[in-house]
Amino acid sequence: MGSIIGVIGPVGAGKSTLLLGILGETELDGSDSTSFLERGSIRIPQRCINEGFAYVGHECWLRRGSVKENILCGSPFQANLYNAVIRATALEHDIEKMPNKDEYQIGDDGTTLSGGQRARLALARALYQVCL
Incomplete structure (x- = not known):
């Protein structure tokens, strides 16, 4: 079984950018497996971008x-x-x-x-x- 990982940091540290990269909602610079953030480079394997992640935002979507x-x-x-x-x-x-x-x-x-x-x-x- 995998892990649950929280992303924390000060305002402007790149938390949202990291999550948007994982979700495929922002363009990745360099190659298809690297997201360059303001304070360095974080490598995210392509298979991890496509599976194994879930996102729960501030606004929760629920259905009837x-x-x-x-x-x-x-x-x-x-x-x-x-x-x-x-x-x-x-x-x-x-x-x-x-x-x-x-x-x-x-x-x-x-x-x-x-x-x-x-x-x-x-x-x-x-x-x-x-x-x-």
């Missing part, structure tokens, strides 16, 4: 449907992975309080959830997809 459907996002259900992701993202407590548990229906963009719940749900979806 159940909590479970939002985590699975069309992927096959794997109980062990699903339960591990729920625990890792601290959604257990939230889901226990919801009517119908993880079958609880949320509105477009998670309008029936708090900001923290939306963020945890988006993170759970990202982890589930990466760990499949």
Whole structure:
């Protein structure tokens, strides 16, 4: 199993540029496996750009449907992975309080959830997809 890596640093350090490069949302200079940032060069193998990464931004995208459907996002259900992701993202407590548990229906963009719940749900979806 892989690792979870956080990207931290002061304003203007290149965190967003790094993530945009990984996501393929910004042009890579040099070769197709090197992203040149303001403070040096970071090598990102092309295979890593294409797989194994998930991004959860400030604005969480959620769709109308159940909590479970939002985590699975069309992927096959794997109980062990699903339960591990729920625990890792601290959604257990939230889901226990919801009517119908993880079958609880949320509105477009998670309008029936708090900001923290939306963020945890988006993170759970990202982890589930990466760990499949």
